[in-house]
Amino acid sequence: MNTLDGYNQPLSTQEDVELTHVARGTPCGEYLRRFWHPIALTEELAGVPLPLRVLGEDLVLFRDKRGELGLLFRHCAHRGTSLEFGIVSERGLRCCYHGWLYDVDGRILETPAQPDNPVRRNACQGAYPTLEYSGLIFAYLGPQDERPTFPIYDSWSATSDTELVPFKLSYACNWLQIHENTADPMHIPFLHGRVSGVQFTPGFSELPLLSFANTPLGIVVNSTRYAEGRLWMRAADVIFPNVAQYPPAFETGEEERLLLGAWATRWVVPSDTTRSWVIGFRHFNTRLDPHGQGNREEIGLEKVDFSGQTPAAPEDRQRSPGDYEAMIGQGPIAIHANEHLLSSDRGVARLRKLLRQQVSSLQAGNTPELPRVYSEQPVPTYTYEALAPAPLPKDPASFQRIGDQTLDLLIESATETSSSRGEWLQRKIGELIRCL
Ligand code: FES
Ligand SMILES: [Fe+2]
Known part of the structure; x- marks a missing residue:
């Protein structure tokens, strides 16, 4: 390690062309054109x-x-x-x-x-x-x-009163670094809490233990926290090629609940290689938002009621940067060759690996493997949140295990009917917690 020797520090300008370039005829551009x-x-x-x-x-x-x-x-x-x-x-x-x-x-x-x-x-x-x-x-x-069929995700009709409110945000950077944000839940306690100040609720500042699993649609990413006698698990969907779903961002971590279903679905759509849109639906229903904290008026063109997704005010952007600043700050196209990934970045590594497999499989003449023809039935997704009283896990390993096993149950639950799935999951996860 040579400190103060920036002159000799290697710095690549080599872009990860296979995953970031999107023009017609490029590997990823062709892959994205199948959806x-x-x-x-x-x-x-x-x-x-x-x-x-x-x-x-x-x-x-x-x-x-x-x-x-x-x-x-x-x-x-x-x-x-x-x-x-x-x-x-x-x-x-x-x-x-x-x-x-x-x-x-x-x-x-x-x-x-x-x-x-x-x-x-x-x-x-x-x-x-x-x-x-x-x-x-x-x-x-x-x-x-x-041309694939159009997927209708189960989260869009999670309850009879579910309403989808569309939004579209512009980002001056490559699509992949935006999409990767969902596979990187370890940024949440720092960017949205310890470093920038509380941007969601104070509970998010607690460091989570992370679990990842592959699903029929992509990856599910789980964060497990323990605070004040409660176990708090949050699982988000990363759906190939460019979709993600999240549980509520308003969660305080203080009320007991068990919720299968997403609070938002979003696509990251490349306008070109260095400009993208985040386009999606904020979901509204009384189960997701029992205290009426969502605000339809703040959702639409270049706005969403979700802190940090649009440019911060000039006076805040360096004192309390949000997701927008962090992702734009990676440059027009993040240079992967200059990164130093840790084990807490394994979600990002998993996403890139799966994406690379998909892209190169198409280049080899195959049809993309992840489902592109969907049944008439809503497609099961895996976004989930549980907040349940629990004893303090005995050790980090049992804490980690409960996150991993919850993901196994989430995936298994997709074989249940949509009406019985939530109840089945509640029972199984209750059993898991009692065994802690
Ligand atoms: S009709 Fe002549 S340029 Fe369009
Ligand atoms: Fe974030």
């Missing part, structure tokens, strides 16, 4: 086309006067002017420059300066399929014969 991604809030479409850059492609999203959504290459197939200046028509979008009219699927409907021509019959504007779900617009940018 549906949210790209806009329904409320962003207000009568005029919306220019968007998605996975490095310049596109334009619009809703024609029939109500049909279209997602087209941004530059007109005639002489290339931007269709963000196009006029929304009864059917499709008309280019401002020479009036070509495009249908929502890219078909050329009119070339008014020369109505009868072979180009109109043989060419078309690049277009991608879209779908709309609960206030978010999703797109699929991959090959048509590999």
Whole structure:
């Protein structure tokens, strides 16, 4: 170790291209193109086309006067002017420059300066399929014969009163460092407590013991804490390729509860290699938020009622930085070759390893292994929180074991019916705690 010798300190500029680059033809760009991604809030479409850059492609999203959504290459197939200046028509979008009219699927409907021509019959504007779900617009940018079905996660209908409130946040950095944040729960007691000051509730400052397990969808990440006679376990979903779900961030760690279901679902969608969106749903129901702490008014375009996800106020950003500052602070693309990972970073290492397997498997000519065709039934997910009175675990090993065994039970519980799953889990985890 040579201190004060920055001159000789190795510093790589080598990006982890395989996992971070997202353009068409790159390994990860091709992998991500095998899934549906949210790209806009329904409320962003207000009568005029919306220019968007998605996975490095310049596109334009619009809703024609029939109500049909279209997602087209941004530059007109005639002489290339931007269709963000196009006029929304009864059917499709008309280019401002020479009036070509495009249908929502890219078909050329009119070339008014020369109505009868072979180009109109043989060419078309690049277009991608879209779908709309609960206030978010999703797109699929991959090959048509590999288009997956759209997954409906069980957390979206956890109770009959569950409401999904959409949000979209912009980040000036690579998608992966944002996604990795969920697989790195050891940042929580520091960034959201001991270092930056309490950003959620004081209970989060307690150091957790971490457990990780693979699920049929990706990874489940569990943090186990013990405080004031209670065991507190929180498990978040990391779903491939770019989805995550969390239990409530308002939890104080003081009230007893057992909750299967997510408080938020979010995708990290690359706009390009150095810009991303965090797009998702905040979930509302009386079970998740018995004290009514969520605030729908603070959720939407560039806002969410969840501390630290958007840029801090200028006077706070260096005194109480949040997730946003920490992730942007890793640079436009985090350079993995310069990191020094510890065992507490094993969730990040696991995520990268699985992602690399998926990406290289596709490169080898296989279809991505994780499910891409979903049944009509809601897809079981694993986000979970338990707060239960318990004796102080005898030693760190039994403390660790209860976290690990809880994850095993969570995964096993997915074979139960959705109505019996919560009860089954409550009983099994109760038995685990009694054996402490
Ligand atoms: S450039 Fe679009 S119609 Fe000519
Ligand atoms: Fe965080």
